[in-house]
Amino acid sequence: MAFTRRRMLAGAAAATTVAAPAVAQQSGEVRWRLASSFPKSLPILFNAAENLARRVDQLTKGRFKIQVFAAGEIVGGLQVLDAVGAGTIECGHSATFYYTGKDKALAFDTGLPFGLNSRQHIAWMMQGGGLELLRPLFARFGIVQFPLGNTGCQMGGWFRKEINGVADLSGLKMRIPGIGGEILSRMGVVPQTIAAGDIYSALERGTIDAVEWVGPADDERLGFQKVARYYYSPGWWDCGPQISLYINDKAWAALPDDFKAAIETASAESTMLMLAQYDTQNMAALRRLVGAGVQLRSFPRDVMEAAFKAADAYYREEAARNAEFRRIYEPWTRFRDEIQQWFRIAELNYDVFAHTQKR
C-alpha cells in the first residue's frame, strides 16, 4: 500500500512553505496540527487520526485539540515524517515503510514481509521491546512514535492474468513499493512506482500487469475490479502492517503528563478500532467484488516459498551491511520465532480447526 502518491506529490511543494503552526497555549491549552499520509477517500485509514483527535479532546475537556489534515492539504503524504521531524507540524499519521529510503531499519515499525501478523506485531510493540528498539532510530529524525492503527493481513493485489507459478512473474510489471517490491524483483517482477490517480488507467491500458493496494474494503473504492480479473491473497509483504503516529520530540517533551497519557491511550484504542473496522468490513466488500465477477486466487505454493526464501536472504544481506537494521533484526527474529512457536501450539491450532469446519 502507498495510497496517496498523487496527493503526496501535490503536497510536497506546499510543505516547504507552511508557516509555523498557530499554537494557542493560553491557560494550559494546546493546539496541534496532524498531517495524514492518507486521503479522506480511504476512511478507515484516515479516520484513525480523527478518532485519536476526538478522544484526546474528550479526555482533556477540550484543552488539547488536534486538527487533522488529509494528505496534501498542508503536507505531502510522503513528507509527513520530514515535516514532523522538522517541527513544521507537531504530529503526523503515516506508514513508516514509506521512508525506508532513509534507512531500511524503519521498515520494522510497519512490519516486514513474512514477518509478524497484526496481533504478534502489537505484542512486539507493547511487550516485546519493539517500541523501545525503534525509539532511538526515530530519535535521529526528531520523532517519538506510537502505533496508531493496523490493517490486518492485506490482499496480494490485482492481476490481469493468472499466476500459476514463479515463471509467470518474469517481466510482470507490478505497482508495488518498498521492500515487498525489492523482494519480488528478485523473482522476476519489475516493480513500478505509479501515482495513485494513474494506477487505474495504467492497469486498464496494460502499461502495468498488476497492482497491490490494501484489501477489499479499500480496493473496492478504487475500482480495480473493472480492469483486472484476478484478486490474489495473501499480501505476504503486508502481513500485519502498523500505521504510526509521529510526534515532534520537542512538542512531545513539552506536553504535560496527562496530555501524554491521553495520546498514548487514545492511540491504543484507535489501533484496535482500525483493525476491528477492517475485520468487519472486508468480507462484505469481497462478496460484492466476487459478485461483480472477480476471480479470487491464492498465490501458488512455489511463489510463496520462493518469496519467503528471497525475503530471508534480503534481510540477512541488509543486516550484514546496515548496523541499525541488524540492531533491530536480531531481537525481532528471536521474538518472531518465539511467538510463532506459541501460536502454533494453541492459537493457530484452534484457528485452523475452527475455520475448516462445516457448520
Add this chain to the structure above:
Amino acid sequence: MAFTRRRMLAGAAAATTVAAPAVAQQSGEVRWRLASSFPKSLPILFNAAENLARRVDQLTKGRFKIQVFAAGEIVGGLQVLDAVGAGTIECGHSATFYYTGKDKALAFDTGLPFGLNSRQHIAWMMQGGGLELLRPLFARFGIVQFPLGNTGCQMGGWFRKEINGVADLSGLKMRIPGIGGEILSRMGVVPQTIAAGDIYSALERGTIDAVEWVGPADDERLGFQKVARYYYSPGWWDCGPQISLYINDKAWAALPDDFKAAIETASAESTMLMLAQYDTQNMAALRRLVGAGVQLRSFPRDVMEAAFKAADAYYREEAARNAEFRRIYEPWTRFRDEIQQWFRIAELNYDVFAHTQKR
C-alpha cells in the same frame, strides 16, 4: 478458567456486610473501588484492573481514583457481578461466564466454546454490534460493561493419562466449569467444580483426572506439571475469552464525560496489554514446563469434531428455549460466519504458511 473459587467462597459472606463505599466527591473528585475476581497471584489477569486504575488516574490528573481489591478482599470472586449491580461497589473485573447460572446468554460476553478467536471477538465487540447486543442483558443486572482484557486461546488443560480418542473421555473426572463442562459432559466427561486451592491435591490424589486452567504463563504458577504429565491444546472452550469491566449503572451515569472517556480508552489499552502479555510470556513458560518433563499433546481429531458437534447442538437447544440467548446467538452466528470467511482468505492463509516454514 475460574481461578479463585476458594477466595470467592471466603469472600462471599464478606460481600453482604460491606458498608456503602467511602466516596470523596469534593471539588469534582471521584473515588471508586473495584473488586476483582482474580487473585494477585495471577498477575496478568489481576494487573489489567490496576493498569486501568493507573491510566485513569493519569488521564484525570488524580481527580478520578479507582482502588483495586483482589478476589475475596471485599467481595468474593464469584460475587462481583452481584456486588456491582447492587451498588455495594462501583465497579468490578471479572469473567462473565462465571455467571451463566443467571442467564446462559451472558456467555457471549466472554465468548463461546468454538466461537470467535480473540481478535474476532474484539472486532465483534467494537464494530460488530456485540457491545450493543449485550448492553440490554447487563442492564437487567444494573451494569454497564466494557472489555477489560483477553487471554488469547487457552490450553486444553492437564491430564494424568493420554487421550487417544473420545472413548478415553468416558467417566473422566475433569475440573472444568461452565458451558465447556456441559459440552464435555455430553461426551462422557464428569465435570467437577473444585476450589482453586484444592485442585492440586485432588489431581495428586487422583480424585480428579484432569484440570483446565488458562495457559502456560498462569498454569506454571500452580504447579500442575508436578501431578499431571500431559498438557493438551487447544482450549476450544476458551478460544478467545474476554475479561470484563462491570460498572454500576447509576455510578456510570453520574460520571462526567471526560471520566467516561478515560474509562473507555484506558480499558481498550489494558485489553491490548493483557493479550500482549500472554502472547509474549506463554512460550517461555511452556518451554520451562516441557523442560520439566511435561508432554505436550493436541486433542485427537475425533475429540475436536465430537466436541464441535456437541457445542453446536447445545447452542441450538439453548436458543430454542431461551429468547435472550437466541436474541444474541443469531446475529453472533452471522458475524462469526462472516469474519471466519474473511480470515480464511487472507489472515489464516498467511498465518498457516508463515508458521509452517523452516527458517
